[in-house]
Amino acid sequence: xxxxxxLAARIERVERALERWVPPETMAPETIHRAMRYSLFAGGKxxxxxxxxxxxEALGRTPEGIEDAACTLEMIHTxxxxxxxxxxLDNDELRRGRPTNHVVFGEAMAIxxxxxxxxxxxxxxxxxxxxxxxxxxxxxxxxxxxxxTAGGMxxxxxxxxxxxxxxxxAELLEAIHRAKTGALLRGSVRMGAIYAGASPExxxxxxxxxxxxxxxxxxxxxxxDVEESSETxxxxxxxxxxxxxxxxxxxxxxxxxxxxxESERLAALEALTPFGPGADPLRALADYVVKRKA
Amino acid sequence: xxxxxxLAARIERVERALERWVPPETMAPETIHRAMRYSLFAGGKxxxxxxxxxxxEALGRTPEGIEDAACTLEMIHTxxxxxxxxxxLDNDELRRGRPTNHVVFGEAMAIxxxxxxxxxxxxxxxxxxxxxxxxxxxxxxxxxxxxxTAGGMxxxxxxxxxxxxxxxxAELLEAIHRAKTGALLRGSVRMGAIYAGASPExxxxxxxxxxxxxxxxxxxxxxxDVEESSETxxxxxxxxxxxxxxxxxxxxxxxxxxxxxESERLAALEALTPFGPGADPLRALADYVVKRKA
Numbered sequence: 364x365x366x367x368x369x370l371a372a373r374i375e376r377v378e379r380a381l382e383r384w385v386p387p388e389t390m391a392p393e394t395i396h397r398a399m400r401y402s403l404f405a406g407g408k409x410x411x412x413x414x415x416x417x418x419x420e421a422l423g424r425t426p427e428g429i430e431d432a433a434c435t436l437e438m439i440h441t442x443x444x445x446x447x448x449x450x451x452l453d454n455d456e457l458r459r460g461r462p463t464n465h466v467v468f469g470e471a472m473a474i475x476x477x478x479x480x481x482x483x484x485x486x487x488x489x490x491x492x493x494x495x496x497x498x499x500x501x502x503x504x505x506x507x508x509x510x511x512t513a514g515g516m517x518x519x520x521x522x523x524x525x526x527x528x529x530x531x532x533a534e535l536l537e538a539i540h541r542a543k544t545g546a547l548l549r550g551s552v553r554m555g556a557i558y559a560g561a562s563p564e565x566x567x568x569x570x571x572x573x574x575x576x577x578x579x580x581x582x583x584x585x586x587x588d589v590e591e592s593s594e595t596x597x598x599x600x601x602x603x604x605x606x607x608x609x610x611x612x613x614x615x616x617x618x619x620x621x622x623x624x625e626s627e628r629l630a631a632l633e634a635l636t637p638f639g640p641g642a643d644p645l646r647a648l649a650d651y652v653v654k655r656k657a
Numbered sequence: 658x659x660x661x662x663x664l665a666a667r668i669e670r671v672e673r674a675l676e677r678w679v680p681p682e683t684m685a686p687e688t689i690h691r692a693m694r695y696s697l698f699a700g701g702k703x704x705x706x707x708x709x710x711x712x713x714e715a716l717g718r719t720p721e722g723i724e725d726a727a728c729t730l731e732m733i734h735t736x737x738x739x740x741x742x743x744x745x746l747d748n749d750e751l752r753r754g755r756p757t758n759h760v761v762f763g764e765a766m767a768i769x770x771x772x773x774x775x776x777x778x779x780x781x782x783x784x785x786x787x788x789x790x791x792x793x794x795x796x797x798x799x800x801x802x803x804x805x806t807a808g809g810m811x812x813x814x815x816x817x818x819x820x821x822x823x824x825x826x827a828e829l830l831e832a833i834h835r836a837k838t839g840a841l842l843r844g845s846v847r848m849g850a851i852y853a854g855a856s857p858e859x860x861x862x863x864x865x866x867x868x869x870x871x872x873x874x875x876x877x878x879x880x881x882d883v884e885e886s887s888e889t890x891x892x893x894x895x896x897x898x899x900x901x902x903x904x905x906x907x908x909x910x911x912x913x914x915x916x917x918x919e920s921e922r923l924a925a926l927e928a929l930t931p932f933g934p935g936a937d938p939l940r941a942l943a944d945y946v947v948k949r950k951a
Contacts, residue, residue: 391816471745474745483806485779486805495790499794520769521769
């Protein structure tokens with residue numbers, strides 16, 4: 364399969380869905396809608412929505428409206444970036460090669476833009492035009508728990524903040540990364556499976572895939588922060604070490620981290636054994652996650 | 658009816674629901690759960706959840722689990738207070754007579770505690786134990802739109818921020834207050850009606866009630882900021898004038914503002930005409946909103 368063409372077609376559907384659901388910049392109060400769109404349409408790779416669509420396709424179908432559900436993952440991801448970049452958190456001024464939200468719109472508006480994207484994600488799930496009410500409720504629970512405090516994204520963020528400067532142990536590293544980026548990536552895969560009506564066994568297999576892809580993604584992210592320039596990454600490189608973050612290279616060194624990423628990729632592929640060629644996009648995405656340079 | 662007893666009984670149910678749904682302080686990561694609970698259990702009046710329960714009771718029934726739906730309104734209200742109090746927004750150090758969340762836990766944790774309460778509200782709606790999936794989806798939409806940017810709470814907050822220092826006009830005042838506090842108070846009443854299975858006519862009448870109570874609430878809030886001390890209010894008094902906010906007293910003066918609050922109270926009672934004695938709690942709440950001193 365041609366991953367480039369596959370990604371382009373899926374991303375196009377996600378972009379159109381986001382365009383439909385996010386209020387236009389001309390709607391009052393204009394500033395907040397401009398701020399939401401500034402970060403949402405900043406050239407993100409849309410990995411989470413594409414994983415969501417890919418999981419549904421692995422089950423042999425492309426359910427109508429899946430891009431509406433998928434785009435809520437990008438709203439959550441974008442809100443978390445806006446809030447993470449704030450001076451009180453990571454204090455970052457560069458994201459995807461552009462000034463961060465609070466640099467352009469001020470801190471107050473950036474906080475509210477994040478809140479708005481978080482709120483809008485759930486509004487969209489409640490309004491999904493082609494899903495049953497039962498599916499909507501399941502997706503709301505899935506998105507909320509993947510982004511929440513108990514094993515979800517915010518929980519990982521807190522572990523990460525509290526870990527700064529502490530001795531880097533394998534246990535703390537796992538607690539941080541299973542939750543911080545892993546939970547939402549796993550949730551992306553699960554939401555696609557739920558939308559497509561997966562059986563419990565299918566949902567479990569795809570969850571396992573999501574867990575391993577999530578870990579691979581985070582290991583590679585940690586490696587890129589060490590090896591690549593700010594220009595390539597579109598965000599400040601080398602920040603993990605400067606902030607004494609607990610990362611895979613800090614705990615295991617670069618060489619072993621690379622082996623671990625490859626091992627997670629193989630485990631992700633292993634989890635897809637029950638699925639036929641419909642899962643080839645997910646397989647290609649697992650490769651892409653490990654081989655990306657930004 | 659005895660409003661004090663009525664309120665005490667309803668508030669007790671809401672407190673128990675919050676206690677059930679919010680992770681305990683002993684659950685990791687502990688800090689974020691402590692921060693969420695610090696502001697959530699800070700002696701709030703629980704007006705929004707009680708309006709929600711009161712609206713269901715006005716329809717002649719006390720649906721099982723209504724307090725689970727109602728308590729999500731307090732999560733949203735509390736998240737908005739935590740974020741509003743941040744240095745980048747209202748920069749307030751006192752709330753309900755105690756140091757604000759960011760003063761105790763730091764700005765980063767306060768931002769994340771707000772995000773967590775917002776996320777948890779939707780998780781609870783997705784998991785409501787006694788509601789149909791159709792009701793859950795409707796409640797998710799209602800809560801999200803009442804708190805969102807287009808005519809909702811965040812939209813009002815942005816209008817409010819952008820209005821600071823501008824000439825206080827009646828139009829701007831209305832745009833701010835219909836949304837900033839009005840939308841969530843109206844949404845509280847509507848969520849109770851939806852949970853109890855209101856007919857379209859009943860939902861409309863209760864929405865009208867909510868709109869008028871919401872306006873009355875905000876007018877009185879503006880008046881109290883001028884007339885009461887910080888000690889009585891449990892938050893910094895006189896801030897509206899200091900920040901050149903657009904308030905009812907600023908636009909209409911104190912005397913006319915008081916007449917307007919009374920007029921909104923009467924309009925709220927008028928909207929309840931179709932309902933029998935089951936709506937007496939809502940009637941008493943409308944009185945309470947106008948006569949409160951904090």
